[in-house]
Amino acid sequence: MGARGVPARGSRVSVRAAVGWLACACACVVHGAEVPTFAIDIRDHLFYPSELVIPADTKVKIIVSNLDPTPEEFESYELNREKVIMGGASATIFLGPLEPGVYPFFGEFNPKTAQGTVRVEP
Template sequence: MVSSRYWALLALALMAGLGTPALAADLPTFTITFKPDGNFDPQRLEVPAGRFKLVLVNESQEPVEFESLPLRKEKVLGPGVKSFVVLNVSRPGDYPFFDDFHQDAKGTLVVLPKP
């Protein structure tokens, strides 16, 4: 028989998991779109330093992969898929990114100092 303590811990774990999407929803949000011609829109995106959400939209009919080596972040998207990554970048600077499946597609995330 399962104890009431087990159920209390399970309920707490579920509530903790449900809070995570709300935290991502409250972040400043920016979008990068993978276009059918193999380019990004925009190719240069300015964001403030700190924690933010980067929405990735694949408008192409092929899989794509957002990848940034300096940010240590990658995300694969199937055709027509929309997803996001949460980044926390404290150092201002230029951070290149690319589509690992289409090596010619390159862009830059420009992190600006906090106001």
């Protein structure tokens, strides 16, 4: 080996070692990638914001904080998600990757007021 861990000129690097280095580099890149995080609050049986805009083709994390004293449920048939969030508590919901479009969600315990959409944009 030469300086900085680079093979010296004329030395041979096995295919197995090269593949190992490449796999390690890829794992480091994937592990270091952070999931975009968004927040939704529940206050007075309403979602804030009522429209959340997220990027298409990207896995995202949504932290839903219920600031009301009573439980509420984040539910969406289109997103295939259903999560009860107790009063004063938070929940994490992962979405995606999703195609561009509008995906409605609602609060099952207060469906007339607790309504919102996730807008997925390219």
